[in-house]
Amino acid sequence: MTTTDTGGPQSALPTPSHTVGPFYGHALPFRGGEDIAPLGHPDSVTVHGYVYDGEGRPLPDALLEVWGPDPEGRVPTADGSMRRDPASGGFLGRNGVEFTGFGRVQTDADGHWYVRTLRPRARGRSAPYLGVCVFARGLLVHLFTRIYLPDDGTVLASDPLLSRLAADRRDTLVAGAEGEGTYRFDIRLQGEGETVFLEFQ
Amino acid sequence: MTDVLTQADIDEEIAAAHAAYEKRVADGAPVEHHPRRDYRPYRSSVLRHPRQPLVAIDVSQDPELIELSSPAFGERDITEVDNDLTRQHTGEPIGERITVSGRLLDRDGRPVRGQLVEIWQANAAGRYAHRREQHDAPLDPHFTGVGRTLTDTDGHYRFTTVRPGPYPWRNHVGAWRPAHIHFSVFGSAFTQRLVTQMYFPHDPLFPYDPILQSVTDDAARQRLVAAYDHSLSVPEFSLGYRWDIVLDGPRATWTEEGR
């Protein structure tokens, strides 16, 4: 297939974003979406938390996507996050062997979510983090943020993003260690302790 | 905030937001292709948008950012009938069959290949197959309203479905959503992620809908409306609609072949 550069830079105007609305629940979530780590992998971590609105109420209808590198810092290239059964059309779940690096989870009725994935290793000049994309009813354009793991303070201090944030804002991007490879990361969409959200340019 | 919010109240807010945008642009502000997250006529946004400015990340400073890559999806992630929403049950769904097709492109107009496109929609009566759905229009046992496909080597996608009905919602008294299909799309970079909605041409509900009107730029809003395309219509079977999707957001241009 020939690739033709038809336009030059920025020749196509973007399709506007819209909210995910309230009714994505029978379409986007998939079985095992939150269980990204291969079964029994020794380098697994669990990250969990709540998503809150501007009045501190948890959102029962938010959807998070998590995307991160493997423990060697490589970009995962395996597909199969949402492996399907060709007979029934249903979701088979991941194969428990390959690491796709991608997870999708909706908050439960209490606004709580979790993912189990592999511990990301640093890439480039950044400290280790998981990329996150937040969707919700009421949110007209998704929001990007990052989950930094707290274990190495020196590495965090030299991270190009964290190092240019005020301390209180920076802390919203660093998960809290709860021991046994479990971390807490709450997302506040608005108001006190508002999470730092990112714009890629 | 008043207890009973009428369409007239919402119309006024929509007009004010539109006028404010036109004035900003006239005064030299850049065109806004996307809604503002604090678009008040859509009431659910009020407590769910950040008040702090977003923190900018210049991706050219670090090609290793994980957000410059994207998760992989493949043949294992879809089944044969995923892009035909009329064949996912034992019987035929009720409604007007349609073919929806277009290309997935980046801001340079280049095709985005092999990426996942997911859709969901109400049935022909305007009812979602979702437990939380309160609208008492009939469910269709032969229609779930969920589809998936991967874009081909030219960036094309194609779905066969039925035209969704409009449905009421509780933003204000008498709120109705124009008929639409929800789309979720991945690009070659996570930064290009897009969730949006496709509309049908000439829907009389457009001016009343605070979700569509949250895109205050007239030209940008038009890009959410599919075009009837007779060449996509399948004789004796379906009517065709064309809708191209252009992904915003930076990507890793230095890894592109031939550059």
Ligand SMILES: [Fe+3]
């Ligand atoms: Fe909808």
